[in-house]
Amino acid sequence: MKGEEGSLVSNHVRRQAIIVLDFGSQYSRLIARRIRENHVYSELVPAETTLEQLQREKAHLDIRGFILSGGPASVYDAQAPRCDPAILQSGLPVLGICYGMQLLAHQLGGHVAPARGRREYGPATIELQSAAGDQGRAAEIFAGLAQADMAGEGRSLKVWMSHGDSVDQLPPGFSVLARSESNPCAAIAGPGGLIGLQFHPEVTHTPQGREILRNFLFRVCDCRADWTPGSVIDETVAQIRSRVGEARAICALSGGVDSAVAALLVHRAIGERLTCVFVDTGCMRAGEPEQVVETFSRHLHIPLIAVDARQRFLARLEGVTDPEQKRKVIGEEFIRVFEEEALRLAQEQGPISFLVQGTLYPDVIESAGRDTASTATRIKTHHNVGGLPEEMTLQLVEPLRWLFKDEVREIGLALGLPEEWVWRHPFPGPGLAIRVIGAVDEQRLETLRAADAILIEELRRAGLYRQVSQAFAVLTPVRSVGVMGDGRTYAQVVALRAVTSEDFMTADWARLPYDLLARVANRIVNEVAGVNRVVYDVTSKPPATIEWE
Known part of the structure; x- marks a missing residue:
């Protein structure tokens, strides 16, 4: 990183690192996170970054390998993003994931085409194959993972796929490491630590994905676990x-x-x-x-x-x-x-x-x-x-x-x-100004402050504050008809938002107990003037963001 912009890495220490090239996958940042979870430093860089740029701008890093992320493009399209050929010829290990695998094959002399069988989206099972020839460290990617079946024959892994193209011709020197029912090339390996995985090891839907990435780090790239x-x-x-x-x-x-x-x-x-x-x-x-x-x-x-x-x-x-x-x-x-x-x-x-x-x-x-x-x-x-x-x-x-x-x-x-x-829940720098939807004034802020305090108080009382990653109230610009004290009201609507998340890049809505939500709603409409309705946001991120604004 550039020291003048607050880098974490000292210019006096060559920190081991894995460089992730981002080809536009929604999981690119997750790959970098998974690497860091193993106490190995990782940086995400643009897809077009060249080896010469990395050697010049990241001279303080001891780069041990590269990961090519997935992405939405097809490698055979004229405008599809490419990897600098020097990276693939650097002698350092390269792991291509989904689009990254297809790009690896395409740029090294193989062939990629729309899948001939059915396209694979979601859970799949791959059968591991014995690599043809000596693939050296690349063959270590599945070491110690798959178990033989009762007959001592096939070895399989559950994985998560999301692709419409497939490698249908291997580059010279490569061999197949795994196949699926629809795809004869679910994982491939080549000389010098070149590996392609058609599935996504970084997502939790691939149960042994973290172990696969650990094999890449410690068996293939020979990294140290010193990013602590x-x-x-x-x-x-x-x-x-x-x-x-x-x-x-x-x-x-x-x-x-x-x-x-x-x-x-x-x-x-x-x-x-x-x-x-x-x-x-x-x-x-x-x-x-x-x-x-x-x-x-x-x-x-x-x-x-x-x-x-x-x-x-x-x-x-x-x-x-x-x-x-x-x-x-x-x-x-x-x-x-x-x-x-x-x-x-x-x-x-x-x-x-x-x-x-x-x-x-x-x-x-x-x-x-x-x-x-x-x-x-x-x-x-x-x-x-x-x-x-x-x-x-x-x-x-x-x-x-x-x-x-x-x-x-x-x-x-x-x-x-x-x-x-x-363990305090995150609070945005703009504060309640972006939780008051629409115009911000002192009265609307006071209304929201009171509603938000009730939600947090009840979460703590229920012992759920630490189980929820972030929770807050939102004052919407909507007014609704209600009945209070036998009379008609036309008052404001408060939305409650609570999510669970590991890194806040993605999040799921928290399944709070109904009785807790009922208590919070009851207290808000009874204790906060000008509010007669409370709703609960059950949208994940994506497609929503955590904050409403």
Whole structure:
């Protein structure tokens, strides 16, 4: 990574890494996550990245192998994305998954065509074959996985397929490692650690997929399992020291685990030259400003300034209904507040050059930031990525920019962050402004604050807060007819949202008990003025996002 953009990897340590080339699969980021789960560092790069670029821009990495992701294209189409031939000829192991396997075959002299049998979408069974010839380390991809049947003959694995094209002619030197009922080339291997899998080992629907990826890492690529919270902390602290030097910094503290971990890492690197700034935008949850200041002061012992900017933010948001515009307004206003605080502090402490943010990898991906794969499209602008103003007087330090949420939590625990803070549900930087659908004003915020507090209180009381990854209330722009006290009402509708997720790139709606939902709904319509209806969102991500805006 480029040190000037908050890389996790120190320029002084050649960290072993697997490079994932993104050909547009919805699972590309999941592949990188699965690699990291095995304590091996992984980066996702655009499909068109060349070996020469990697050698120049990733010189601090000891690249041990490559993975070619799946993708929606057909390799025989004229505009289909290709892999740099030098990568395939580098002598390093290459694992092609789905489209990646077809591309491997196509570029090395094989042939790919629309499947002659039925196309395979969903669960499938593959039968392992004995490789013809000596495929060396590539043949280790299925080592120790499949069991022989009762007769001691066939060896099979359950996998998950999603493809319409198939390899119908192998490249020279390749052999078949597995076949399915409809596909004679479900897995292939070639010399020098070249492997193709027509199925997706990265998804949970392939039961032994994680073991297959472990074989690739440790048997084929000979990786070390040293990408651990301790190593991340050491390398990040070294990188921050190199980046910031003797300068001073302020940290945008939101009260969530991301900004808290970022603050702890930077404080470990530069000590008292860091000051944290908590900005009350008026869009916080009930009691949150007081809780953040108290908890942070008690546990972290880092200088903290609390800024009351409620009226300022609400004035900027007046009349703004478009969610993208809300994010941009809030992102710009945040920066202006931090710049002003930096100028004020500079009069007491000396110049401040850097702003620390808790930006995560999913934020970058969804905002289609400049560091993501080129196939990414913007889903929504995160206030701390695409919502930043073009002109800024402070330079950004983002030590978590390449981490997923679960990795940040592991690091937070290793740094001694209290568990109640580590496991707090994520709260978006724009706050309740993007949970009030439509126009934002003080009254609507108060209504939402009260409803949200009831949901979280009841979740905790039921012992389900930790079982749910994120839960919140949404104030919709809808009004509905109701009956209260024998009289007609025409009042607001609150939607409840609760999801389970490992990395927040995908999520499923939480199956909360009906009696819990009934209690929450009953309390909201009885205790929150102006609300007469509560609904529950049962949409996964995708197709929805977790937040409504």
